Amino acid sequence: MPPVETKPLRAGSAAKRSAILLAARDLFMTEGFERTSVDAVAAAAGVSKRTIYDYFGDKSTILLRVVESAAASLLASVTEAADEELGPVSEAPETLEASLIRFVARISDTTMGSDAYSSLRRLVSTEAAHLPVLRDQWDTREPETLLAEYFTTFERIGLLRLAKPLTAADHFGALTFRLLQDEADAPKARRHEIVADGVQAFLRAYRP
Amino acid sequence: MPPVETKPLRAGSAAKRSAILLAARDLFMTEGFERTSVDAVAAAAGVSKRTIYDYFGDKSTILLRVVESAAASLLASVTEAADEELGPVSEAPETLEASLIRFVARISDTTMGSDAYSSLRRLVSTEAAHLPVLRDQWDTREPETLLAEYFTTFERIGLLRLAKPLTAADHFGALTFRLLQDEADAPKARRHEIVADGVQAFLRAYRP
DNA sequence: GCTTAACTACACTGCACGGTGTAGTTTACT
DNA sequence: AGTAAACTACACCGTGCAGTGTAGTTAAGC
Known part of the structure; x- marks a missing residue:
């Protein structure tokens, strides 16, 4: 403790x-x-x-600080990638797919990459039974909320049709980051394929 | 060892x-x-x-046997649920959604439920660094392969349109089981909503 | 240069725990 | 009843490790 x-x-x-x-x-x-x-x-x-x-x-406090720091770093990373890849999306539907792919690739290729995120997620999940505050620090839903806001903007300009923006954000994360994390050691071409397949499935599900 | x-x-x-x-x-x-x-x-x-x-x-051998047993149990569970819920799917498109929802719900509500699956997955992931054979036992891809076979059958009768059946199976799992595992402690109504949202998104992405 | 806080390098304590040995008890079979 | 395998209940050993104390060294500030 x-x-x-x-x-x-x-x-x-x-x-x-x-x-x-x-x-x-x-x-x-x-x-x-x-x-x-x-x-x-x-x-x-x-x-x-x-x-x-x-x-x-003590040792547990080191873990708390590690997770705090990682969560902040992740949010900063997602925020920057979103601002730069999703922010400039225009009304032309053909640019949305490329932007989403670049958004995922960019986050996955940073320090907070797929395998790092996956390992940290696992760490929190394993240790939260003894240090419940870890879960609070990690599961802020801030990245998903940020993404949902961008999706809402895309809906307004006619690029997506959403019933629940946050659910759409969860689905996007599931189809891209999650599957990418499962094959964290895959070659670059396979990882690009996973991202493209996931983004395309998402767009088929959520295009007007 | x-x-x-x-x-x-x-x-x-x-x-x-x-x-x-x-x-x-x-x-x-x-x-x-x-x-x-x-x-x-x-x-x-x-x-x-x-x-x-x-x-x-020794202690590691206990873990090996636990994971072996769990993987076998999971496959049996998935196989049974698929045979009984997906096997009888007819050519009427409106029954597919209900069958897929029942398929997911059935697996999630068994002994090998969402939280148990999630915990075991985490266990394998954590310990595989020291016992690599664990990953072999767990990541057989057999459940996904089985599901992909059913999806291929649905494609043949015109209910789905797939480029890659195994990728579709991965997407289905990501949109349903994975998101359900994140909210393993949620009330039953919320869990039902997650499954329904996921199945509907999957169908929008993969319907002809 | 002097002073003091920061830091290192060790040694130490107490406890947990994987794994092993052994004697006594229980169970199953003839 | 006799025999032997299975099992229990303990004790034990060696190792690892969280956490603490302390003396000597280093770094920073005046």
């Missing part, structure tokens, strides 16, 4: 804090939280274990 | 073996593999830890 507030923690150096969180994130994703020792995080971050305890107090 | 074959294992009693696997399955799903002790499995199964080691040799 997170430390009682009476335990003094140190703010310390931003660079070291960042190194710890990055190292922890990588190890938690590849090894799982339980199988990752704090010693291993310390070694990977290039700091002493004593420092980690001085900064975070 | 699984025990070297020189270690003598005992077949023992089918009832005790079953009790061990059931207890292990429940605990692995709720607590995770790493956080579940063999002592806890023994207590939940009502056998001695010595017996567990006599039957299985």
